[in-house]
Amino acid sequence: MTTPPRRRLVPAYLATHGRTAAAGTRPLDRLSVLHAAADLPAGLGGEHRQLWELVRPGALTLAEAAAHLRLPVSATVFIAADLAERGALSVRAPIPSAQPVNRDLAERLLSGLRALK
Amino acid sequence: MDFAPSSSNAALLGDGPAGAPAYLPPTDPILMKLMVTGPFGVGKTTFVRTLSEIPTLHTEETMTAAGAPVDDVSRTPGKTATTVAVDFGRLTLADGDFVLYLFGTPGQRRFLPLWEDLARGALGALVLVDTRRLADAFDAMDLIEEAGLPYTVAVNRFPDTPPIALDAVRAALDLDPATPLVELDARVREGCVDALIALTQHVLDRLPQESAP
Numbered sequence: 104m105t106t107p108p109r110r111r112l113v114p115a116y117l118a119t120h121g122r123t124a125a126a127g128t129r130p131l132d133r134l135s136v137l138h139a140a141a142d143l144p145a146g147l148g149g150e151h152r153q154l155w156e157l158v159r160p161g162a163l164t165l166a167e168a169a170a171h172l173r174l175p176v177s178a179t180v181f182i183a184a185d186l187a188e189r190g191a192l193s194v195r196a197p198i199p200s201a202q203p204v205n206r207d208l209a210e211r212l213l214s215g216l217r218a219l220k
Numbered sequence: 221m222d223f224a225p226s227s228s229n230a231a232l233l234g235d236g237p238a239g240a241p242a243y244l245p246p247t248d249p250i251l252m253k254l255m256v257t258g259p260f261g262v263g264k265t266t267f268v269r270t271l272s273e274i275p276t277l278h279t280e281e282t283m284t285a286a287g288a289p290v291d292d293v294s295r296t297p298g299k300t301a302t303t304v305a306v307d308f309g310r311l312t313l314a315d316g317d318f319v320l321y322l323f324g325t326p327g328q329r330r331f332l333p334l335w336e337d338l339a340r341g342a343l344g345a346l347v348l349v350d351t352r353r354l355a356d357a358f359d360a361m362d363l364i365e366e367a368g369l370p371y372t373v374a375v376n377r378f379p380d381t382p383p384i385a386l387d388a389v390r391a392a393l394d395l396d397p398a399t400p401l402v403e404l405d406a407r408v409r410e411g412c413v414d415a416l417i418a419l420t421q422h423v424l425d426r427l428p429q430e431s432a433p
C-alpha cells in the first residue's frame with residue numbers, strides 16, 4: 104500500500120483551531136458523512152436541532168448540510184462535533200475503509216465516469 | 221447522450237420535492253472530490269451545474285484579511301474578511317459505489333490558504349480557461365501546483381471565441397507535456413464528462429503502482 108502525496112489526515116482547521124473530535128469519533132471534513140444516530144439529547148436546540156433534523160431522514164456530507172442550513176462550514180463543524188460527542192450523530196470518513204486513494208479506486212472511478220457516456 | 225441521471229441513480233436518490241435535501245444513496249458510497257477552478261466568469265458554476273445530479277449547492281467561505289481561514293467572522297469583529305463563494309455539485313457513479321463531488325472555486329492567488337483547505341483530500345483539479353484571456357488562468361494553475369494536485373486544463377469555448385489551436389494554448393500556458401488539455405462547452409454534458417475522464421486518467425497515471433503484497 105502506498106501513501107498519496109500531500110494528503111493530510113487531520114483537516115487544517117481542526118489542527119489550527121484546537122477543536123479535536125472526541126475519542127472514537129473521526130475528524131470532521133467537508134466530505135464527512137453525517138447521519139442522525141440517536142435521539143437529540145435534551146437541552147440541545149437551535150442550530151444543533153436543525154442539523155440533527157436535517158440528517159435524520161438520510162445522510163449528507165458536512166458541506167451539503169452547511170449549504171442547506173445556510174451556515175458557515177466552520178460553524179457546522181463545531182455543531183456536528185458537539186452532536187457526535189453526545190452520540191446523536193454518526194460520522195463516517197469519505198472513504199469508509201479510511202484507505203488513501205490508490206490505483207484501484209481511481210480505476211473504478213474512471214470506469215464509473217466512462218459508463219456515463 | 222442522456223442528460224438526466226441514469227435510472228439506477230434516480231432510483232437510489234429518490235424524487236424529493238424541490239429544495240428538499242437529496243440524501244446520499246444508502247450504499248455507503250466512497251466519496252471523492254475534484255476541484256473546478258479558473259478565473260471569474262470562465263464557466264465554473266456552469267460546468268458544475270451541467271454535471272451535478274442535484275441542484276448545485278453554495279457556501280460562502282470566509283477568510284481574514286491576513287489570509288487565514290476563520291472559524292466564525294462574528295468572533296473576530298473589526299477584521300476585514302474576504303468571502304469566497306464555493307459552488308458544489310454531486311455525481312453518483314457505478315450504481316452507488318462512488319459519489320463524486322465537484323467543488324467550483326475561484327482561482328485567485330490571494331485565496332491560497334482557503335483554497336488549500338478546500339482542496340485538501342481532492343484527487344485533482346480541472347482548470348477552465350478562456351482563450352481570449354489565457355493569462356488569467358495562471359493564478360489558478362499556481363494555486364493547484366502549490367496544493368500539489370494533478371490537473372487538466374479545459375478550454376471553455378464561447379460563441380465569440382476566435383479559433384485557436386490547442387497546441388497554441390498549450391504553448392501559451394507553458395503546460396507540461398503530460399498535462400491533458402481538452403476543449404468543451406460548459407453547458408454541454410458530454411464534453412464535461414470527457415474532461416473529468418481526462419483528469420481522472422491523469423490522476424491514475426500519476427499514482428504509484430502498488431507493490432505486490
Ligand SMILES: Nc1nc2c(ncn2[C@@H]2O[C@H](COP(=O)(O)OP(=O)(O)O)[C@@H](O)[C@H]2O)c(=O)[nH]1
Pocket residue numbers: 258259260261262263264265266267376377378379404405406407
Ligand atoms: N456561450 C457560452 N457561455 C457560457 C459557457 N460557460 C459559461 N457561460 C456563460 O458565461 C457566464 C459566466 O459563467 P459562470 O459559470 O457563472 O462562470 P464562473 O464565474 O466561472 O462560475 C454565464 O453567463 C454563463 O451562462 C459556455 O461554454 N458557452
Ligand SMILES: [Mg+2]
Pocket residue numbers: 264265266307
Ligand atoms: Mg461562479
